[in-house]
Amino acid sequence: MKNDHLVHHLPASGDPAVTLGGFSQPLLALLFATAIILYIVAAKQTGRHYRRWPVSRVIYWIAGVLFAWLSVAGPVADRAHTDFTAHMVGHLFLGMLSPLLLVLAAPMTLMLRTLPTEAARRLTRLLKCRFSRLMTHPVTAAILNLGGLWLLYTSDLYSLMHTYPSLYLLIHFHVFAAGYVFTVSMLYVDPSPHPHSYQLRSAVLLVFLAGHAILSKFIYAHPPAGVPAEQAQAGGLVMYYGGDAIDAILIFFLCLQWYRSVRPRQKGGRKLRQS
Amino acid sequence: MCAARNLWSGLLFGVGAAAFVDETVFHQLLRWHHFYDKSTTDVGLISDGLFHAFSWFATIGGLFIFADLRRRSALRLPRWWSGVLLGSGMFQLYDGTVQHKLMRLHQIRYVDNLAVYDWIWNLIAVLLIVAGLLLAYRTRKDTLHEE
Numbered sequence: 001m002k003n004d005h006l007v008h009h010l011p012a013s014g015d016p017a018v019t020l021g022g023f024s025q026p027l028l029a030l031l032f033a034t035a036i037i038l039y040i041v042a043a044k045q046t047g048r049h050y051r052r053w054p055v056s057r058v059i060y061w062i063a064g065v066l067f068a069w070l071s072v073a074g075p076v077a078d079r080a081h082t083d084f085t086a087h088m089v090g091h092l093f094l095g096m097l098s099p100l101l102l103v104l105a106a107p108m109t110l111m112l113r114t115l116p117t118e119a120a121r122r123l124t125r126l127l128k129c130r131f132s133r134l135m136t137h138p139v140t141a142a143i144l145n146l147g148g149l150w151l152l153y154t155s156d157l158y159s160l161m162h163t164y165p166s167l168y169l170l171i172h173f174h175v176f177a178a179g180y181v182f183t184v185s186m187l188y189v190d191p192s193p194h195p196h197s198y199q200l201r202s203a204v205l206l207v208f209l210a211g212h213a214i215l216s217k218f219i220y221a222h223p224p225a226g227v228p229a230e231q232a233q234a235g236g237l238v239m240y241y242g243g244d245a246i247d248a249i250l251i252f253f254l255c256l257q258w259y260r261s262v263r264p265r266q267k268g269g270r271k272l273r274q275s
Numbered sequence: 276m277c278a279a280r281n282l283w284s285g286l287l288f289g290v291g292a293a294a295f296v297d298e299t300v301f302h303q304l305l306r307w308h309h310f311y312d313k314s315t316t317d318v319g320l321i322s323d324g325l326f327h328a329f330s331w332f333a334t335i336g337g338l339f340i341f342a343d344l345r346r347r348s349a350l351r352l353p354r355w356w357s358g359v360l361l362g363s364g365m366f367q368l369y370d371g372t373v374q375h376k377l378m379r380l381h382q383i384r385y386v387d388n389l390a391v392y393d394w395i396w397n398l399i400a401v402l403l404i405v406a407g408l409l410l411a412y413r414t415r416k417d418t419l420h421e422e
Contacts, residue, residue: 202332209328214320244331251332255339264347
């Protein structure tokens with residue numbers, strides 16, 4: 001078994017109680033299933049008053065929730081306790097793929113349409129406030145996202161995470177939330193109260209991509225505390241190439257939004273809007 | 276503006292394509308050199324990361340500018356190709372000199388007569404750049420004629 005290589009003391013692998021910091025698996029399942037059901041109900045409901053909600057968004061949402069689920073429950077999550085490669089696969093799902101899919105599903109638009117007017121207004125105010133402006137700024141979002149990852153893999157945090165279930169829960173929540181906010185700061189699928197130019201977003205994404213690639217090579221060469229070298233190498237490769245694959249989709253959608261925004265008027269001369 | 280954008284689109288795509296070919300053919304198929312061949316970190320790691328990010332973004336972004344030019348009937352293919360040649364040549368020369376020789380991040384292949392490989396690698400790069408420059412010079416007046 002791979003467990004023999006481990007230096008630090010992990011809780012018994014596959015113990016459902018530790019998989020997500022004391023959250024029981026049925027409770028988790030309920031949480032994720034609710035997210036899917038609520039979205040589908042809202043999508044059906046909104047179709048009565050507005051243009052039909054696109055099926056593609058429903059698919060994005062279901063896929064996004066399932067990938068988040070897969071990273072905290074089931075075989076990948078179980079193996080992640082003892083196998084760094086599986087851990088990295090789970091983190092790609094939780095921090096990049098799931099947030100991207102969820103953002104593409106435009107949940108905020110759906111929520112604003114479904115909520116009663118007063119509640120929707122309050123939500124809009126919340127989205128427009130200074131705090132949310134700061135958090136969804138591409139630079140802040142990138143620092144929170146990438147900074148968290150550097151901290152996790154270059155300090156003792158990674159091994160501590162496996163000792164304290166509450167830390168495990170907190171870090172996994174941060175990875176997901178930071179991934180989501182970062183994606184929101186890059187792609188404007190939902191209405192964006194504080195839009196930033198394509199130039200700024202592209203520049204931040206470039207630096208973020210570079211930081212991600214550098215960290216994955218760093219992990220390849222310097223295994224996090226308690227991770228055997230060959231696992232760190234495999235995990236680094238997963239992070240590097242897996243990150244590239246998901247980032248390609250993100251870049252594609254960012255460019256697609258630019259492409260649509262500069263659509264020329266009939267005679268191919270002037271631009272509609274340039275940011 | 277149109278001649279410049281055609282060149283830029285090609286340049287971006289060229290850099291991205293050359294980086295992609297290097298990674299697919301030499302890292303993964305031939306396995307001549309690898310993801311990371313050095314166990315210490317230095318500026319090379321950062322430069323490599325930045326360059327990798329740039330080339331990845333450039334491949335996709337360059338093609339979207341290509342699509343935008345086509346939509347505006349402003350695409351001039353020879354001009355675009357001059358950019359591709361320049362971009363891929365410049366990437367390969369950068370890779371062959373800065374990354375392989377200056378930073379010694381990895382070598383093309385781990386054999387005794389490495390010089391032969393280095394010369395071929397960098398000569399191809401220079402040829403690509405020269406071809407790109409020639410084509411760019413010949414297509415310098417390739418601007419948009421309003422239909």
